[in-house]
Amino acid sequence: GDGRDTVGYFEPGEGAFHLSDDFGEGPPQFSRVLVGWDCPACYPVAGDFGGLGVDGIGLYDPSRGLFLLRDRAEPDAPIRTVAFGDAGTPQLPVAGRFAACPQSQWGLYEPATGTFRLRGCRSDEPTRAFRFGPPGGVPVTGRWQGEALDGIGVLEPASGQFLLRSTATEGAADRVIPFFH
Numbered sequence: 001g002d003g004r005d006t007v008g009y010f011e012p013g014e015g016a017f018h019l020s021d022d023f024g025e026g027p028p029q030f031s032r033v034l035v036g037w038d039c040p041a042c043y044p045v046a047g048d049f050g051g052l053g054v055d056g057i058g059l060y061d062p063s064r065g066l067f068l069l070r071d072r073a074e075p076d077a078p079i080r081t082v083a084f085g086d087a088g089t090p091q092l093p094v095a096g097r098f099a100a101c102p103q104s105q106w107g108l109y110e111p112a113t114g115t116f117r118l119r120g121c122r123s124d125e126p127t128r129a130f131r132f133g134p135p136g137g138v139p140v141t142g143r144w145q146g147e148a149l150d151g152i153g154v155l156e157p158a159s160g161q162f163l164l165r166s167t168a169t170e171g172a173a174d175r176v177i178p179f180f181h
């Protein structure tokens with residue numbers, strides 16, 4: 001809630017998020033451990049899911065097509081569940097501010113087809129689906145050039161490049177960033 005992003009990781013075997021509250025000197029100090037998820041096959045996701053101005057944490061369970069979200073990254077924050085996606089389909093979660101609304105929107109990326117499916121600001125809005133990048137990528141989101149809203153991207157493992165688009169829409173990459181060879 002201080003306006004800065006820090007790092008964290010999810011440890012599936014322990015069902016625990018390990019979060020750092022600042023970068024300080026040296027390696028990050030993981031000062032908060034949030035447990036109680038009981039979802040070892042889930043993928044982590046973070047975003048301002050409650051529109052509170054602070055990032056929460058969550059998991060996506062592809063076997064059930066279900067997001068498990070905490071609006072705040074605190075141990076006493078309740079976990080709410082939201083059905084989204086096709087149960088049993090391999091999909092990876094994404095989150096970002098893709099539209100002008102107070103909270104982050106969540107979505108899914110299907111590596112087999114290179115398709116993003118993004119939820120709207122309200123639950124009654126239709127889901128946007130579009131393709132970006134080649135199949136087999138790893139999804140990322142962010143503000144690549146200081147835009148007001150988040151864009152989408154994929155890391156293409158075969159070439160070691162990030163393909164980045166400044167908006168969450170179909171189209172050609174705005175930037176291609178070599179990352180590794």
